[in-house]
Each structure stands twice: as structure tokens, then as C-alpha cells.
Amino acid sequence: MPKPIIDYEKCTVSKTCVEVCPMEVFEVKGEEKVVVEKPEECIGCKACEVQCPEGAITVKD
Numbered sequence: 001m002p003k004p005i006i007d008y009e010k011c012t013v014s015k016t017c018v019e020v021c022p023m024e025v026f027e028v029k030g031e032e033k034v035v036v037e038k039p040e041e042c043i044g045c046k047a048c049e050v051q052c053p054e055g056a057i058t059v060k061d
């Protein structure tokens with residue numbers, strides 16, 4: 001099962017992953033944090049990993 005991991009040392013909350021994920025895996029919590037809300041929905045397309053401007057997401061296969 002693919003699973004996205006956010007590196008919070010790199011994340012600047014651009015919310016790019018929230019916008020590009022076709023499965024709505026990510027969710028914005030409050031104003032300061034993006035979380036992997038529904039990892040079970042991930043289809044491993046890697047759009048989040050490729051498009052994150054900070055390189056903060058790794059999708060584990």
C-alpha cells in the first residue's frame with residue numbers, strides 16, 4: 001500500500017499536496033499544518049511528491 005509521508009522539517013504549508021492529490025488524502029488542520037488524513041485512500045500517483053515545492057513529501061510504495 002502506498003503511503004505519503006510529510007517531512008515537517010521541510011513543509012512550509014504551501015498546500016500544494018492538498019490541491020494536487022486526486023484522492024483528497026491530505027487535509028489542512030487549522031492554519032499551520034497539513035496532515036495525511038486518509039492514507040488508506042492513496043493510489044501512489046506521486047503527484048504530491050513530484051509537485052511539492054519543498055520536496056517535503058515521500059511516497060512509500
Ligand code: SF4
Pocket residue numbers: 002004020021022023024025026041042043044045046047048049059
Ligand atoms: S501519491 Fe497521489 S494519491 Fe497518494 S497522497 Fe500523493 S497525490 Fe494523493
